[in-house]
Amino acid sequence: MDFVKKWEERWDEALKLWSDYVKLTPAKFLFSASEEKVEGLTGSFAAIRLLDHRVLLSVEQIQKYKLEDYPLEIMGHEIGHHVYCPGDLTDQAKLIYLAGLALPRLGHLTSTIVNVYEDLYINDHLKRYQHLRMEEVYQRIGKNKDRFWNFYMRTYELLWALPSETLTDGKVDDLIQSDASLVCRMIRNFPNDWQKGMFDFASICFPYFFDENGVGSSNIQNLSTILDTLDAGKGMTPPSGITDIEVESEIFSSEIGSLTKRELGPADFSSICKAMGIEADISDIVYRFYKDKALPHLVPFPELRTPGAKENILEGNELWDPGSPIEQINWIESTIRSPIVVPGYTTVEDLYGEVESMEVRTNPIDLDLFVDCSGSMPNPQTSLSYLTLAGAIISLSALRTGSSVRVTLWSGEKEYETTNGFIRNEKEILKVLTGYFGGGTCFPLDLLEEGYKEKPKRKRHILIISDDGIDTMFTQKFPRDPRSIAKNALEKAEGGGSMVLQLYNPKGNSIVNEMGKSGWEIYPISNWEDLIQFSKEFVQRNYVRNQILR
Template sequence: MNWHEHWAAALKAWGRFTKVHDPLYCQSTLDAREAGLTGSFAMFRLDDRTVVLDMQSVAELGLADMPVEVMAHEIGHHVLCPADLADNARLLARVRRGIPGLEGFAPLVANLYADMLINDRLQRSRGLRMSTIYERIATAHPTPLWTFYMRTFEVLWSLKSGTLTRTEITEDIEGDAQLCARLARVYATDWMRGAGGFAALCFRYLTGADEGALADTRKRVCVGVVGDDAHIPGLTATDDEAVIHPALDPQVNEFAPQEAPADDKPHPPGEGQFREPFEYGQILRQLGVKISDETAAARYYRERAAPHLVRFPVRTKPLSTEPLPEGHTAWDIGEALEAVDWIATATRSPVVVPGITTVQPVLGTTEGQERDKRPVDLDLYVDSSGSMPDPRRNVSYLTLAGAILALSALRVGARVQVTLWAGAKQFLTTDGFVRDENAIMHVLTGYFGGGTAFPIHMLRRTYIDQQRTGPTHIVVISDDGVDTMVRMNDEFGRPGSEIATRALASAGAGGTLVLNLWPGAEEKIRAITPGWDVHRVSEWQDLVDFAAAFSRRHYERSNA
């Protein structure tokens, strides 16, 4: 059967104006695997919106004569659920909350949920034979999860028990299937809200489940993948809406309490608004994005920093580059040809003899009327000692504040040097002052977790061993361990206090110590770090507000 002839009918099942790329028909399972389809017979690629079909597996499952049903189902992932990458990520995150401790099964549960919604729509509203598909792909030894799932379809479509199920239906399975069928109808047009409840129903069937047996279940659902480098915005924010078991959901169960249990109520504003970096990375990987912990952390903090980015301060200076003609001088062979003043040369002699009659202009400079804006470079030092969180696992407000400062500086053309530091000889730094955002985020998202010893040698190398060519502001983010900057000596025995004082003077645009201190402790720090601005925060979260207001406060004052 030529499936492509039925593609228009599959599209029409979702409306006259539905447009999706033509399917990719893979004649063998090997070809399908090369196209990214593994472990199933069909998928919808969310990154390029393409249906991929393993025609060999389709034939083996006995579905060769059901092209409209199979392809219409895949189109449903584009039209109904999850529709796009962002909603797919939110769906997966909501499912993870419904199966605590079993988050590894979230992709399977999310796929089962999406398939249920799509198939119910196609069976009831479009008259397609979705139940026949499940009859043909039935297995003689289904898992409890698959039995529960099939019993749900029997309830949804008023089918006789045993039409799709192949084992005994226990009271628990029957009760869960009834709730699940009700949930599918209640949340058919608001499917995101019902995802957590569906996951909660699946929880008991996943507990202690055999991975090998569930692999057979995975073969009977379609899958969706995304590109290796897909960017999914909005994933750092968590979903505060409560995940309620359908038995306790008054919209699903009329006998349930009208109010959700206190523990399930949404968090008040300001609490739990963002997920942790490790969970962010896990969700990306479960979506199919091949990404390292370091890259995931960099994307996480970029997204968290974006709303707080501000224009980094600049300084103005007189321009001295307007040319002032001062006469001519001889031009000789070996000098730049474009430097020759041909009019003056021809005026001097009609016969042009290189090196004899050729001349070039002599230009001086005069101070311009306009003023040039010079971005203030940023030299950032972030504490990564054992008292600080690992930014790749948990939210580090030091890293977030550093990202806000550094990315703001890059916005207006400033150059940034970032140094991550902990104990002695534990430091990671960019290759000097750079404009490479990836290199900066690589340093900021690193972690040592060692002792506390400020890298005083970095101040010496940057400001004493060489001359800085432009104004630079030094920012140190730490706690009371910053006293090692002046209390310790460098590797040559030079006092840190002397190096810090000279570095501050050489930087030319001031320095700020942003420290998490108890009340009153900042006076002690000010006493041992004369000339530095000391900004105390009582909680690490306050670093975000500091970083966002940094350029407006500190630099406006320093320019004045």
């Protein structure tokens, strides 16, 4: 245990390997297997944790591999994960996705391949620029006959001009030599843009985990000692900013096709989070996904703008009338006119005119959003739902202007979920939006009726996203007249009502035509993707122009 104190004393020196300005909490030393289990360090002698930007070190395993004399090599490597590659959770997520594209049927290995790929950049940097003894660390870990391990070690031999069999076990074959040469070029070509080489590296690694019969050939357990980023995201929330990712390849361009930018779906995002060790509910993952998808499209939401009260401006003085309040007398001006004050003769009061106020009061229009979630609609938790995305765009836009939002997800009779009234909590709003029923279709008239028994304090706009199933608003069996309920809601809301509908026959739907004549603005669309454009035009068409009300 004597080495621990010496390592602690060299922590600042390890930080300066990367920059004089790097500040991180000192490494945490774990002295027993139980401590390692609590902290999430399993298998490796070192690991990082992005949650609190911490480096974890196993005292027992460092002693097992006789690594006590390599504090800068090991601590400098772990610091490199925090400040260089990947640096943050978002970059880690992108690398995980790119590796997954190149590793079909090997999803359980994506985080492992990403880990060894990142290690190549960090170790090469420390060896070339800081002249650390990185190869000696691998020599202490020991050689291995595994083909992937030897390919990986041969790459280091080429990067650092080491003699053959310094790290490899025996002479490597031509395929390993060729693959190692390719990877060596990638590491040197993309030292500051490692995302460019991730797909190619994972594609090169892929065959090493299958033999000629398609059965796994490499033993992943051989790598466990050096894996230090497997659960880097543990305890963290899903990362933001990952809705599409550039896929680049210098070697396997034919495999990725002409499409270089891949748009992620909810299932992709969920897989990425799982691979990084993020233990989050599906609702939290889907919430983050749709919020990020919506952010680039946010637009100003409807609001009424009214001028403030007119402002008074001093124009001069006039004779004070004895019948006016005495506090209106301007005594200074009166005594200037005459040292002898005679009320009604020498006293004056200020004369004011009015000018238009430059202040404008905004009166946000609240949003009452009804989203169809019947069996004809996609499940937003497994595939991209443009209904959910459009709802997120419009709801988040509404929140930006101070509006409150009520979201109702509806399917069959008495089958709906709604927010607790009109709220401003974006997470609760998106939690409802990203839910799913997948049942029958029956518009929740009872909710519409209950919400508009009285005139609301602020204007509301009622927006409904659906398909031909919207006719259930008028055709369902209900104790009271459905048409009267819808008409009353429109009148009490005072902010208008819109229906954006994917219709089989827009012109021939008599119920929808009747709705249009009764005051609803009908916006037919041909496919769900059109909802994104609708969400932008919706505000521009109805509210952005002519906002000033006199």
